[in-house]
Amino acid sequence: MPLDTGGVTGLHLQMDGDRDANRHESLTPTLDTGPDVGAALKAAREFRGLNLQDLADTTRIRRSYLAAIEEMRLDELPSRPFTVGYVRAYANALGLDGEAAVDRFRREEPLTDNALRAPIGVSETKDPRLTLIVGAGMLVLAAIILWNIAQRAMSQDAPPPHRAPESAMAGAKLGAAAGPVSLGAPLPAPVESTTPIPYETPGLAEATAAGGSSDAVIAARKASAANPTAPEAAIPARPLPPTFTPKGAVYGAQPGTSTVTVQALKGASLIVRGGGGVVYFARQLAAGEAYRVPNLAGLTIDTTDATAFQVFVDGQSKGLLPSPTISPSKLTGG
Template sequence: MPLDTGRIADLEVEPVNGGDPGLVDSYAPTLHSGADIGEALRTVREFRGLSLEELAERTRVRRSYLSAIEEMRLEQLPSRPFTIGYIRSYAQALGLDPEEAVYRFKADEPVLDEPLRAPVGVQEDRDPRLSALIAGGCVIVAAIFMWNIAQRAMIDAAPPPPLAPEKAVIEALTAQRDGPVTLGAPLPAPVESTTPPLYETPGLAKAGEDGMGNLAPPAILGVTSADAPPPDTSQLAPVFKPDGRIYGAPVGQPSFVTLKALKSGALIIRGADGSVYFARQLDKGEAYRIPAINGLMVDVSEPQAFQVFAGGQSRGFLPAALSSASKLGG
């Protein structure tokens, strides 16, 4: 509800029971009467013989708000700025100083979160170390700035680098010759760049190779190398007869050859890229059917521990520890 903040004429107070007006003024309550500003305003209103309805009509403030002000029920009033405006209008309607009424209200109900004013005449004490740190920082910054300026000035003032005499320059240009350049003999390679000797795998020659990556002479159907004793072929069966579990390509799938273990030995089947297709320690009588895949290599621990069968017919022992699967059935 808008407030009428215009000037309200002071109320004329009639003497009580025809008494002396001066005596009435001397006993009239003021804004400092009572325990708080609400009680002081109510005391002055009752002394003037005014009701809350009359005062509400004059101030254009709700009667409930005026009653709440007198009883200091601030939780029933609007925000603090509106409450201060109501108190100012209430005091002005009673012919009192509105600013003094507001001052009394703020003294009775201060706002705790309002910053306090610094006391007048009290010197503010500061930590002297803070001033020293600030001064030291300023000195350091100024010193760096002046050092950069001095360095730039020294560079600008430095003399130019010395030049070679003109005679020496002419002689150097005259000494230049056109034509092929003769190079000296090549220098030997550094020690760390020399090629290391070939690495020989321990036991590789004993397993069927000569140690240089070349296969040893084949030993198929009793043909052996000149310096090796002929293998015992009495244990070779003429046709394939399973005596144990058969691994590899299932029955009905194309197969190059079948390898049968005459005694326990390690068998590894590798692809052309070195990938392992099969690796197992075969017991005596177990066999492996090599799939019809080009590029397969047979790697065994002992060539004479495995018999080769092609089309069910014996082809003798494995020729070497490392053999091509496609050549075993040829």
């Protein structure tokens, strides 16, 4: 009678299937696989046939950050709270326990007292100009302090200021009696060389001589044009005084220092010049005003109308000026 082996055969097949399942489960990577949590996550990713870009699209985490987690290059990752969140999201995306992955990460990378690092890609740079400004300010402040210290040291080492004797200071007080002060001789009066020549209105002298009548002036001009040889007697002839009698202001030198005196018979300008064209006197003299000529060599008398001035030498009349321009020495016969 043949041996019934169906049950044994089925049992053998069932046992072989269980052995294969256990072998498959033993080959599946877990969070305890590898030397660190990064290697465990990488093994789980490769076992599932995923690449970093697939996980980056799923977790919205940069691919470079995922690669840094797998290699445990923590210096390329942001601060620790961000890194912990990335590890949890990475494990959850692979269907693993995110909290268990975080616990292993914390055991392998314990928290230190170091300050949180800035996110990757953000570099903290300082403006070099600020350093230069601060340095310059410190140098200026140090120079001011040193200068004040040096000034104090110099003031302490300097001798006391010299003081005059008390007797001299008492004599110099305000209100102290002072000795007589001698004054020099008074300076001579400035020469009237800056006085401009007064402007004389054309025809004004003729109109004044004619009593202010313009018709008389026109008639005199017509008569003069008709008889050119006739003298221009704008002023009726009258006897001249034999001696000098002041009839107005007298300009020029003092009475004892002058020989020649000219006196205006009517309004006219008088200019007295010296050597080199220096003007000693220039003025419009009214009738009766006079000028005493200084006894200086090289003077010249210049006037616009010679008949408007009478000449006196040592107070005696010498008649009218011979010419509009003449030297005083000729009037005295010198």
